[in-house]
Amino acid sequence: MRDLLSARIQALNIPFDQRAFTPDMRSEYDYVVWATYGLGPGRGLFKGVKYQVAEKILIQLPPALQGISLVVVDGPFTAFDPYGSSPRSLFGSAKNTNHWTTTNPDEPIPDIYQPLLNRPDFEPFPSTRFEAMRTDSVLAVPASKDAVYLGSRFTIRVVEDNPAQDRRTLYILEREKGEIFVFSGKVVSAVKAARLVTARITDGAKS
Ligand SMILES: Cc1cc2nc3c(=O)[nH]c(=O)nc-3n(C[C@H](O)[C@H](O)[C@H](O)COP(=O)(O)OP(=O)(O)OC[C@H]3O[C@@H](n4cnc5c(N)ncnc54)[C@H](O)[C@@H]3O)c2cc1C
Numbered sequence: 001m002r003d004l005l006s007a008r009i010q011a012l013n014i015p016f017d018q019r020a021f022t023p024d025m026r027s028e029y030d031y032v033v034w035a036t037y038g039l040g041p042g043r044g045l046f047k048g049v050k051y052q053v054a055e056k057i058l059i060q061l062p063p064a065l066q067g068i069s070l071v072v073v074d075g076p077f078t079a080f081d082p083y084g085s086s087p088r089s090l091f092g093s094a095k096n097t098n099h100w101t102t103t104n105p106d107e108p109i110p111d112i113y114q115p116l117l118n119r120p121d122f123e124p125f126p127s128t129r130f131e132a133m134r135t136d137s138v139l140a141v142p143a144s145k146d147a148v149y150l151g152s153r154f155t156i157r158v159v160e161d162n163p164a165q166d167r168r169t170l171y172i173l174e175r176e177k178g179e180i181f182v183f184s185g186k187v188v189s190a191v192k193a194a195r196l197v198t199a200r201i202t203d204g205a206k207s
Helices: 002-011 024-028 130-140 142-146 187-206
Strands: 032-035 047-061 068-073 078-082 089-093 098-102 148-159 170-176 179-184
Touching: 047 130, 068 130, 078 130, 089 130, 130 142, 170 187, 179 187
Parallel strands: 032 179
Antiparallel strands: 047 089, 047 098, 047 148, 068 078, 078 089, 170 179
């Protein structure tokens, strides 16, 4: 998807760089849109959210389940998806993958997780939630009992602090004129976010 989107943006002759936006660059632009998932410069701006250390798990499923994407939506879901075009899969779970949660944006990530965040490769993690997820998965997909754990990666997930609904809403806020922050709770919010940001900039330019 990344390659597809990059190609489309470039085909429209929109400059597209991957580099850090630093405060000294601010004066070069009328508007800055911080689509940073409520993290980085947007951390703490969106109220009523919680920050989680989330585990993503790479597994090897038996051949019959390889290449299959499945979500069990009955209760706290269990899911597996093909990992790109490889024969491996990613294990997901709304219930089991959170290792640590805080509602305080300034609370430091515990030492045990800090060095594990956003590492490039999947690596074995002794306290992986793999077994709990396999147990849940087997209830709906018996063949997944033969799933083999390959490794874990960790990142920060930001979600609304609303356990009853687990909503992944889209929020946009303009902290000061020309500084727009986007907290897109789900990938599917991206197009709506782009439309709302466009409307805000267009309206702002008129006023
Ligand atoms: C573990 C996990 C599982 C998820 N599962 C799903 C799912 O199954 N389905 C779903 O729809 N959504 C899921 N989400 C949510 C989804 O990932 C987000 O909604 C989505 O990525 C938000 O997109 P975004 O472009 O706004 O931000 P991001 O994808 O977070 O991208 C922000 C980018 O901004 C960059 N950046 C930050 N600061 C700067 C700076 N100063 N200068 C330049 N660049 C900067 C970052 O490096 C990053 O590349 C999941 C999230 C997590 C963490």
